[in-house]
Amino acid sequence: MIIGSATLGASGGLGLWALLADARLVPGRSVVDTMLGRCDIVSNPPEAEPGKVLKSSFYSTHRKRTVRYQVAYPPNPPAGGEPAGIMPGWI
Numbered sequence: 001m002i003i004g005s006a007t008l009g010a011s012g013g014l015g016l017w018a019l020l021a022d023a024r025l026v027p028g029r030s031v032v033d034t035m036l037g038r039c040d041i042v043s044n045p046p047e048a049e050p051g052k053v054l055k056s057s058f059y060s061t062h063r064k065r066t067v068r069y070q071v072a073y074p075p076n077p078p079a080g081g082e083p084a085g086i087m088p089g090w091i
Helices: 002-022 029-035
Strands: 053-060 065-072
Touching: 002 029
Parallel strands: none
Antiparallel strands: 053 065
16 A cells, blocks of 8 residues: 555656646756656758858957867858857867
C-alpha cells in the first residue's frame, strides 16, 4: 500500500513537472522535448553554395582585447543586401 502510494505520488509529481516545464514555468523543457521526440530531425539540411564571408577583428575597449567576428552573406545577394548574420568569435 505504501509503495503504491509513493509510486503514484512520484508519477503524479513527474507529470506535473512535465506539464509546467512544457509551459515554460519551470526549468526542464529541453528534457521534456527530448523525451517526446520533438528534437528529432528526420531530413537533411538544404544544400546551398556559401555566399561571401567577411572575417575581421576590432579592439574592444570593454573587453580590453581584440575581438574577431565574421559576417556571412547569403548566396547571390542583391546589390546592397544585408548580411545574413554576425557571429562573434566563430572564426
